[in-house]
Amino acid sequence: MAHGFLPNEFQKSTDRIDEVVGLDLKLSAYMAFCSYPFMPSSMEGNNNGADWSHRCSEDTRDTKRIKQDISVPESIGSTTSVSSVGNSSSGSSISRSGSTGSLNLRDHILTYTQRYLVVVDEVVDDEAAAMINNSDQESGSEEDETADGMRLLQLLIACAEAVACRDKSHASALLSELRANALVFGSSFQRVASCFVQGLADRLALVQPFGTVGARVAPVMNIMDIAITDKKEEAFRLVYEICPHIKFGHFIANSSILEAFEGESFVHVVDLGMTLGLPHGDQWRHLIQGLANRAGKPPSRLRITAVGLCFNKFNIIGQELKAYAKDLGINLEFAIVESNLESLKPEDIKICDGEVLAVNSILQLHCVVKESRGALNSVLQMIHELSPKVLVLVEQDSSHNGPFFLGRFMEALHYYSAIFDSLDAVLPKYDTRRAKMEQFYFAEEIKNIVSCEGPDRVERHERVDQWRRRMSRAGFQAAPLRMMSQAKQWLGNNKVCEGYTVMEDKGCLVLGWKSKPIVAASCWKC
DSSP: OOOTTSOGGGGTTHHHHHHHHOOOOOHHHHHHHOSBTTBOGGGSSHHHHHHHHHHHHHHTTSHHHHHHHHSIIIIITOHHHHHHHOOGGGTOOOOOOSTTOOOOHHHHHHHHHHHHHHHHHHHHHHHHHHHHTSOGGGHHHHHHHHHHHHHHHHHHHHHHHHHHTTOHHHHHHHHHHHHHHOOTTSOHHHHHHHHHHHHHHHHHHTOOOTTOOOOOOOOOOOHHHHHHHHHHHHHHHHHHHHOSHHHHHHHHHHHHHHHHTTTOSEEEEEEETHHHHOGGGHHHHHHHHHHHTSSSOOOSEEEEEEEESOHHHHHHHHHHHHHHHHHTTOOEEEEEEEOOGGGOOGGGSOOOTTOEEEEEEESOGGGGOOSSSHHHHHHHHHHHHHOOSEEEEEEEBSOOOOSSHHHHHHHHHHHHHHHHHHHHHHSOTTOHHHHHHIIIIIHHHHHHHHHOOGGGOOOOOBOHHHHHHHHHHTTOEEOOOOOHHHHHHHHHHTTOOBTEEEEEETTEEEEEETTEEEEEEEEEEO
């Protein structure tokens, strides 16, 4: 039986896969199982989610039962599991135990296993196809790689399940095997798996038995943290230079701001976060150049206000931008508001009479999304009080803020697998720049999503539909972006790697890798 959602490299030995995985992977079964992409039906309602959490809590009372449910050979490979899921000839319906309709732990394990097998196909298909086209002499090694890939996938899912259920002994054993197989310089899936292994290990270190209460001890800063910070900054610069994600956001933002400033003499940009203090202020250099070259005369005055805690970096950027603007005949005033977004108040931003205001937010607002939603609502209300002519919002387009750990884990695995796959097409296998980006930038995001909870979890990415609802509730109106042709032209002019795509989504523009959304840009007005 051929599994349509397995990568091509995994389809060579289908009999073996049937025996190992023990799942029906037909599209009909998957669609019946998940009514919303990557969110099992059992988690669509809060009641079911709470029931699962309590059920997991109850199951941990019996350690032997937990290990039986989540171990690789039984939770994923057991032939007895097949009977609970169904088979291809019987329609592959998922049976639900009990009259209440809630799923037991084994069903949840099968849910995430099925869902990830669908996910993995999208990000490794090209690599698998290339492996299949190798010479017949390499067929033996290909079969070994297929088995290794399946084993790594199974271990990763099983480990996440064990961590979710706080089974430290079983999770530790799985982590030991994962560390030996998830290689930093391996395939794209091995590399992304290595980052998730780090996150799972960090989360496991903080695990306490159900019912216990304890405070998390904050780590103490030491001299090594300074060197690590420098490496993170270098990795972020490499991401900006090599990956098109941030530059795409800058291009869409500048185009929208230039349109809003058309014909205006006094213009003002409030930049939330200043793109984390990237050197030289490249986004605003392009805006200054656009204002200097626009039809008619340039504005009489341009003001840029940087908001954030990187005062020294912002100050250096401001001095450089002033000199650059002066050379182009633009009168630039640069100001800094040293504050985080949650503490920012309207009176902190100096607004002059007669000037047109634009607010720029590049990968910033997701950091103030909390469980209570109050923090983000306060920030959006503050921005609304400033009455900008335009607010440009650029955010990662993925659902990494769900209430359930396993759901976030699978979403993040899908999202970052696509990113690591794209890096394969850009840089050679042993390029140190790729390792730096993966281990000191993307891995940091992954670890925050996987290992942190509460206020420590700041990488709370959400889909563009969710942002659309949040912005509408805050009183903003969508200003559709009608620049699809310009965006595609931008991809060509910047020689962006083939495989990146631009899609339109209800007035928003989404940059993706092989149609998998990566970042979304939207424009809003009061």
